[in-house]
Amino acid sequence: MKSAWFGILLGALLASLAYNVVQHRRAEAERVAVDQILDDLDLSDQQVEQLSSYCAGCGCLEDGAREQLRAAEQELTLAISADPLDEAAVRQLTARVAELRREMFESCVDTILRVRGVLSAEQRSVLHGCCQDCR
Numbered sequence: 001m002k003s004a005w006f007g008i009l010l011g012a013l014l015a016s017l018a019y020n021v022v023q024h025r026r027a028e029a030e031r032v033a034v035d036q037i038l039d040d041l042d043l044s045d046q047q048v049e050q051l052s053s054y055c056a057g058c059g060c061l062e063d064g065a066r067e068q069l070r071a072a073e074q075e076l077t078l079a080i081s082a083d084p085l086d087e088a089a090v091r092q093l094t095a096r097v098a099e100l101r102r103e104m105f106e107s108c109v110d111t112i113l114r115v116r117g118v119l120s121a122e123q124r125s126v127l128h129g130c131c132q133d134c135r
Contacts, residue, residue: 041123054114065107069100 043051076093079086116124 040126047118050118054111065104072097
């Protein structure tokens with residue numbers, strides 16, 4: 001019995017390790033892609049400063065906002081799985097998740113609008129082309 005549990009734990013550990021390696025490689029590839037896009041945009045120092053400021057204030061990029069959403073989604077999942085089911089709690093948690101997603105989305109749109117104001121028409125065209133390539 002102990003060997004079966006050990007096998008299960010070892011399998012879970014290896015799966016977790018593999019997942020983390022894949023996530024790290026994906027994040028590194030995304031960073032390289034972003035660096036390439038920034039090079040293609042040929043931003044001025046002033047543009048870099050403005051864009052950095054906008055992105056730093058973007059709620060959709062903040063770890064705290066993402067963590068709040070993740071926690072609310074986990075809480076909702078647990079509430080849906082509970083026996084007995086508390087429908088009022090599920091609906092309240094659903095509303096909370098929806099509100100967090102809405103806030104994050106609006107923050108992203110606000111940042112996008114600000115970024116558009118900083119970029120020239122040519123830079124927006126380059127950025128649009130890069131975004132099309134990502135799809």
